[in-house]
Amino acid sequence: MATDQWTIADILAWTQGHFENLRPGSPRLDAELLLAFVLDCPRLDLYLRADQPLNEKERGAYRELIQQRAAGCPIAYLTGEKEFWSLSLEVNKYTLIPRPDTETLVENTVEQIRNRQNKHSESQCLIAELGTGTAAIPLALCAELMNLHIIAVDCSADILEVAIRNLQRHESLLSPRDNRIELVKSNLFSRINPPAKLDFIVSNPPYIPSGNISKLQVDVAQYEPHTALDGGPDGLSFYRYLLDTAPGLLAPEGEMLLEIGFDQRTQLSLLLKDFPAWKTSAFLPDMQGNDRVWKLGLSELPLSWKLTCSIDNRQLI
Numbered sequence: 001m002a003t004d005q006w007t008i009a010d011i012l013a014w015t016q017g018h019f020e021n022l023r024p025g026s027p028r029l030d031a032e033l034l035l036a037f038v039l040d041c042p043r044l045d046l047y048l049r050a051d052q053p054l055n056e057k058e059r060g061a062y063r064e065l066i067q068q069r070a071a072g073c074p075i076a077y078l079t080g081e082k083e084f085w086s087l088s089l090e091v092n093k094y095t096l097i098p099r100p101d102t103e104t105l106v107e108n109t110v111e112q113i114r115n116r117q118n119k120h121s122e123s124q125c126l127i128a129e130l131g132t133g134t135a136a137i138p139l140a141l142c143a144e145l146m147n148l149h150i151i152a153v154d155c156s157a158d159i160l161e162v163a164i165r166n167l168q169r170h171e172s173l174l175s176p177r178d179n180r181i182e183l184v185k186s187n188l189f190s191r192i193n194p195p196a197k198l199d200f201i202v203s204n205p206p207y208i209p210s211g212n213i214s215k216l217q218v219d220v221a222q223y224e225p226h227t228a229l230d231g232g233p234d235g236l237s238f239y240r241y242l243l244d245t246a247p248g249l250l251a252p253e254g255e256m257l258l259e260i261g262f263d264q265r266t267q268l269s270l271l272l273k274d275f276p277a278w279k280t281s282a283f284l285p286d287m288q289g290n291d292r293v294w295k296l297g298l299s300e301l302p303l304s305w306k307l308t309c310s311i312d313n314r315q316l317i
Contacts, residue, residue, distance in 0.1 A: 009050040011035065011059075015066060022070045030075055034065045037079045072218035085140035089166050094158040096228035098136040102204050104286040105259045106140045108293045109202050112255055113145055116199055124149050124178075126196055128249065130189065130203040130242065133228065135163040137202060138181045142173040150179075151194060153186045156227075160185055189245055197251035204259040205238035207231040235261065236271055247277040247298060255297045262290035272296075 006014075012031050019027030036043045038061045039054075054062065065078050076082040076097045082089050084098035085106060091097055113125055124147050129138055132152035142148060154160050160183050167174065167181055174181060184192055208229045214221055220229070231237050239258065246256050260268060265283050272281055278296045286292035 005053060006059075007051050007053050008035065008039075008046050011054060011062070012046065018066065018070070023072075030069060033075050033079060034069065035062055037081075038062045038065065073223055074219045077223060082134075084134075084136045085143060087136075087139055087143060087170060089134045089136055089139070090162055090169070091134055092162060093223070094156060094225060095133045095162050096224055098134055101286055101292055102137065102259055103140070104284070104292045105202065105204060105257060106137060106144075108284050108295065109137075109141060109200065109257050110144045112257065112295070113141070113148070113200065117145070117147070125199050126194060127151070127200045127202060128189065128192060128194065128198050129153065130201070130238070131205055131228070132163055132183065133159060135166045135181065135183070137204065139166060139170050139173060141202075142170075142177060142179040142181065146177045146179060148179045149195075150181045151184060151192050152181055153184045153189060153192060155185065155187055157185055188241060189249065192249075194249065197254065198249050199251055199254055201242065201246050201250060201254070201256040202258070203238070203242065203256075205231065205242065207235045207238065207259075207261050207264065209233060209235040234267070235264065236267060239268060239271060243272065243275040243278065243296075246296075247275075250298055253297075253299050255295060258294045258296075260291060260294050262286075262292065265291045268294060 012028070012035060015031035015035070016027045019030055023030060032043045032046055036046060038058055039045070041049075068078055069075065074097055076091045077093060080090060080092060082091045082097050085103060089098060113127075117125060125145075126149050127141070128151045130153055132138060132154045135152060138150040138152050141150065152163065154163065163183055167183070173179060186192060206227070206229050208216070208231055210230050210233055212235075213226055213229055242256065242258065250256065260283075269281075272278060277298060279300045280297035282295045283291045284293040284295060
């Protein structure tokens with residue numbers, strides 16, 4: 001890669017082959033994202049400028065990024081950006097990188113909020129989120145809905161600084177749409193003070209068993225913050241907390257929607273038996289058909305809804 005004559009097309013082809021041996025997941029995309037970052041241009045421009053050679057400074061910056069990526073550092077940490085729900089979000093070493101799986105949680109939460117707003121069109125929807133990170137979930141909700149007040153909690157000032165900058169970046173989703181995101185530094189929900197009972201609680205909590213984190217792929221195990229991954233010895237610590245705490249925060253018809261690990265349904269079903277306040281429970285799939293969202297409610301389902309679920313073969317606990 002040292003020659004002055006190597007063009008953008010040459011360098012992308014070389015990098016793709018290099019990553020295919022070391023980081024085979026998405027070698028071409030990784031190469032394009034890093035080069036577009038170095039050149040400060042859209043990925044499409046790489047093809048429009050395919051015959052353009054890189055200068056020495058550009059090659060040096062790109063070479064450094066290739067080395068870090070080859071060692072396992074996630075692309076998002078190298079570029080400082082990650083797209084989620086078509087929103088460009090700042091990320092850094094303090095924050096978990098938003099994942100496509102979490103869009104399933106957003107989709108189902110949007111649906112439930114819309115159902116609630118159809119019944120109570122004049123009132124603001126009050127929501128609390130545990131573990132906001134980059135503020136990806138509340139911003140995605142605000143991109144789809146109006147008249148929301150979201151109390152987004154995280155335990156780290158460093159993380160909340162990133163969330164603040166993401167809110168500033170996407171201010172058009174907030175006050176112009178009658179939406180408000182309130183960021184709170186808190187250990188769990190201990191310091192939130194909602195103005196009324198909550199309509200919804202939403203969270204993508206840490207759910208990896210402590211002993212399994214070191215077994216994850218290098219990109220995650222060595223680079224992403226373990227506090228955002230570690231769900232305790234069995235991965236269920238935060239679910240226990242939420243199942244116990246949420247009934248005291250939610251309105252009588254309130255609901256809680258949680259992201260879960262694809263293999264945790266059986267464990268969570270057994271865990272729920274210790275928390276009788278919850279009257280309804282359903283596991284919802286992601287695009288791959290894996291259980292991904294756990295929806296819980298405090299009020300009994302109407303008989304007509306139960307019959308519909310039975311006919312549709314939807315499984316409830």
